[in-house]
Amino acid sequence: MTLSEAPTTSPALVTTALEKSYHSTEPPTRVLNGIDLAVRQGEFLAVMGASGSGKSTLLYCISGMDRPTAGNVRLGDLDLTELSDRDMSRTRLTKMGFIFQQAYFLSNFNLRDNILLPALKAQPKERAEVEARVDAMLQRFGIAHVADHGITQVSGGQLQRASICRALATKPAVLFADEPTGALNSSMTLDVLDALTGVHRDGTTIMMVTHDPACAARADRVVYLRDGLLVDELDLGTWHQADTSRRDGELLSWLRDHDF
Numbered sequence: 001m002t003l004s005e006a007p008t009t010s011p012a013l014v015t016t017a018l019e020k021s022y023h024s025t026e027p028p029t030r031v032l033n034g035i036d037l038a039v040r041q042g043e044f045l046a047v048m049g050a051s052g053s054g055k056s057t058l059l060y061c062i063s064g065m066d067r068p069t070a071g072n073v074r075l076g077d078l079d080l081t082e083l084s085d086r087d088m089s090r091t092r093l094t095k096m097g098f099i100f101q102q103a104y105f106l107s108n109f110n111l112r113d114n115i116l117l118p119a120l121k122a123q124p125k126e127r128a129e130v131e132a133r134v135d136a137m138l139q140r141f142g143i144a145h146v147a148d149h150g151i152t153q154v155s156g157g158q159l160q161r162a163s164i165c166r167a168l169a170t171k172p173a174v175l176f177a178d179e180p181t182g183a184l185n186s187s188m189t190l191d192v193l194d195a196l197t198g199v200h201r202d203g204t205t206i207m208m209v210t211h212d213p214a215c216a217a218r219a220d221r222v223v224y225l226r227d228g229l230l231v232d233e234l235d236l237g238t239w240h241q242a243d244t245s246r247r248d249g250e251l252l253s254w255l256r257d258h259d260f
């Protein structure tokens with residue numbers, strides 16, 4: 001077999017004609033109008049668009065937190081839209097990691113236990129392995145020294161790095177992030193972006209929704225959402241520190257073309 005015939009890896013995530021309407025309003029609010037999107041294995045994808053354009057809805061419908069009105073979503077070989085609620089919950093727990101603007105930690109547990117609990121629920125028979133993995137991540141993301149602190153005793157940046165650890169503790173196939181730096185100042189934002197960049201380098205597929213160009217500039221590819229449709233994409237390639245200003249310039253000019 002020659003190199004050009006080598007099989008390409010199948011995408012990690014594929015949506016076909018994905019639609020979402022909310023029927024709680026009269027008339028119903030149509031938010032996603034037929035989204036066809038493929039996220040490659042190991043890709044770091046950013047989704048941008050104006051506020052209210054449907055970015056979060058897209059992330060929720062793809063990750064099974066909400067059900068699309070029509071269309072489907074495939075995670076590897078699995079058709080998520082076919083799954084029962086119970087199988088969907090299991091799939092979310094074992095194959096997906098989530099980071100939100102807020103960390104949503106339990107206040108009666110310390111940082112480490114907040115990270116461990118969901119992973120132990122997913123992999124109850126692998127306690128030692130899960131604990132070792134979590135402790136290694138706490139070290140790596142620079143929060144091992146606050147692991148036994150209560151969640152009100154650490155900074156916002158530390159909390160958000162902890163939520164990355166929590167999301168990765170099950171070794172998910174895909175990491176979903178919705179405005180992961182939305183509540184952080186610029187130095188904490190940099191810490192979190194560096195953490196995400198490292199996670200991407202390890203080969204984890206990432207889909208991140210953001211309205212912050214500094215975040216999107218870390219991604220391999222940026223797609224733009226308008227009126228519930230993906231209207232454009234920008235291929236930035238793999239992020240390198242030395243390349244930052246060229247990427248920022250390219251992204252900002254692309255965003256201006258979209259009146260962002």
Ligand SMILES: Nc1ncnc2c1ncn2[C@@H]1O[C@H](COP(=O)(O)OP(=O)(O)O)[C@@H](O)[C@H]1O
Nearest residue numbers: 022024029031050051052053054055056057058
């Ligand atoms: N549960 C809901 N019921 C009705 N409309 C909703 C609901 N959730 C979101 N929307 C509407 O869907 C649109 C897209 O919202 P969202 O996905 O949160 O946008 P973004 O994340 O891009 O800011 C908005 O107009 C919002 O008002």
Ligand SMILES: [Mg+2]
Nearest residue numbers: 055056057178
């Ligand atoms: Mg949103």
